[in-house]
Amino acid sequence: MVQGEESSWRMASAHDHERAAVHLNQAALPYHGGVQAHASAALPASFLDFQPAAAAAAYFGELEEALIHGAANAGGVGHHPGSMITSDMHSAKSAAAGYLAARPPTLEIFPSWPMRHQQQLHSGNSQQSVGSTTDSSSARNTMAQMELVSPGPASSIRPSPPSSSEQQPQQQRQEVMMVTTDDYSYKPAFAPPPATLAAAPSFQQQLQLPLHGGDHDKRKHGLARKDGKLVDSKTERRLAQNREAAKKSRLRKKAYVQNLETSRVRLQQMEQELQRARSQGTFLGGCSGSGDLSSGAAVFDMEYARWLDDDGKRLAELRGALQAHLVDGNLGLIVEECMRHYDELFGLKEELARSDVFHLLTGSWATPAERCFFWIGGFRPSDILKILIQQLDPLTEQQLMGIYGLKQSSEQAEEALAQGLQQLHQSLADTVAAGTLNEGAAVPNYMGLMAIALDKLASLEGFYQQADNLRKQTLHQMRRILTTRQAARCFLSIGEYYRRLRALSNLWASRPRENFIGTDSLSPTGTELQGLHHQPQQNQFSGF
C-alpha cells in the first residue's frame, strides 16, 4: 500500500493531473473492489485547492501509521517529494498532482483520524474522507480559528447541510493544524498520499465533486452519510475509530502546545538574560536581577502568556456577541467572564508582587509599547478612562457624570499615590546617600544604613499593590456605571487597544536593524532609537 501510494505520489509530483488521477484510481482499486472508480479527468480547481487542507488533516494519521510500521521506504520517499511538495504547497490550484504534492512536509502532526483508520487508509478505501471534505468552496489557507480541531471524520459524520460555512471551519481548522505545526518537519509524511485523502469525510464533496480515482469510497461513504440510512457497520466502526483517534490527537496537540509554550518561556528567559548581561556589562555582583528570572517571575510570564491567549479568545467572543446582538442576559455573562478574566490577571500580579515586585515594576513582562505608558507597573487608570470616554459615545447624563466623577477620583488617587511614591524615592535616596559617599562601604553603620534602605525598598511593594488596586477598582466601577452592552464595548475597546500596542511592539521589534548587529529583538533602548534616526534607512519599513 505504501508502495503503491508512493508511486502515485511520485506521479503526483510529476504534475500530471490526469495521470495522477488515474494512478490513484488504480492504486485504490485493489482495495475496494466493488466500488466504482470515477476517474475524474477534470477536478474542479477548488477541490484541488481544498485537498491540501483536507489532506493535511488526514496526513498525520498516515504519517504516524508509516512511522509506527517502520515504513522506511516511506521515509526514503518522503525526502524526495518533500521539496517539491513544499514548493507546490502554494500552487495547489494547478492540478490534482499539484494537490497531492501540495501538502507541505511540515503538515500538522495531530491528525483528525484514528491510527487504525489510517490502516484502512492505507488500503486506500478511505480516500473518500479526504475527497469528501473538499467541496467546491475554494481552499482557504487561513488560520481563522485556532481552536483544537474536532476530528475530521467525526465532524463529517454529523449529517450536515452542504454549506460552505461548515466546510470552511473544518478546512480552516485543518489548515490551522497544518500551519501551526509548520516547524515540525515530518519527513516520512509523504508515504501514503492518497491515504491523506481520507480526511474528514463530508457530504458536500459528494455533491460537488466529480469523483476522483481514489474517491470511490469517499463517494460511497458520502452517499451513506448523506442519506443517513445506508451507514454500514464498517463505516460505523471506522467512524468510531476516527473519533477515538481524534481525541488522541487533541490530547497530543495539547501536550505539544504546552511544550511549545514552555519552550517559548524558556526562550524568553534566555533572551532577557542575554539582554541583561549585555546591558549590564561587567556588573556581575551588583544586581541580583542580572541572573535568571526569579522562579516566580518565570511562572508569571508563562501565566501571562496564557492569559493573553485567553484574552484574544474573549475579545473574539465579545465581538461575536455584540454583532449577534445577543440578549442582555447572555451578553452579561460574557461581560462577567471578561471581568473575571481581568481579576485573574490582577490576582496573578498580586501573587508575584509578594515575591518579586520589581519584575512587575520594570515591566519586562509587557511589550515595549505598553511599557511606554506604564505607571507603577501597569496602566494609568485615568488614561484608560480618557480613551473609553471617547469610545462609549451614547451615554446618558447620569452615566456621563458617573464617568467624569470616576475620572476625577482616579486622578486624585493617582496624584496622592504619586506624591507618596515621590516621597519614598526621596527618602530612599537620602538613606542610600547618608554619610559620606567618598569612603565607600567603610562608613560606620553601613549595614544599618543598608537595612533601613531595604525597609524603604520593601514599601515599594505596597505602592505597587495600591496602584494595582486602583486599576482594579476603576475597572469595576466602570462596569457598574455602564449598561451591559456598553460594558461589552468597553472591554472590547480596552482589549483591542492593548492588542494594538502589542502589535506595534512586534512591528517595532521586527524592523530591520542592520546597523545594530548586537541588539536582539527586545526593546531598543533610547540610545538605539536615536542612533537609528541617524542611520540610512534602506529597508522596507521606510513607509512605516
Add this chain to the structure above:
Amino acid sequence: MMRMQQQQVVAVEGGVVVSNGGGMESPDDSSSSSAIVYERVAAMASGSAVVVFSASGCCMCHVVKRLLLGLGVGPAVYELDQLGGAGREIQAALAQLLPGSSNGGAVVPVVFVGGRLLGGVDKVMACHINGSLVPLLKDAGALWL
C-alpha cells in the same frame, strides 16, 4: 484617659495635628490593658470628623494624608511613632482592628470617619473610586458643599 485631654493640640492649616507624645505615657499597668487602649483609640477617633493614625516616616500615610487634604478635609493626624510607648499600644490595638493590612506589614495608616473605622489605604482608595468616600465625609461633617 485623663491625660489625653491634657494633650497639647496644635492647629495647623485647618488640620489638627497631635504630635506631643510625652503626655500620653501612663505609668500604671492598668493603662496598658487592651480595653483601656481601645477606649483611648475610640476617644481619639471621636475627637474629630476625620482621624488618621499615621507614622511620620511612612510614605503610604503620606498618600492618605495627601488624598484627604486634596479633597479639602482637615483630618486629625496622630503620628504614632512620636507617641512613644502609647503609640506602640495604639498600633497594637489598631492591628487587631484591622487584620491583614497589605501595607508591607505596617498597620498605619488607619482612617476613622465620624468616629467609625473606615480602614487602611486600600479601603480609602476603594471608597474614593466607587464614589462613597465624599458622601461619607460630608455626612461626618468633614466636608461641606
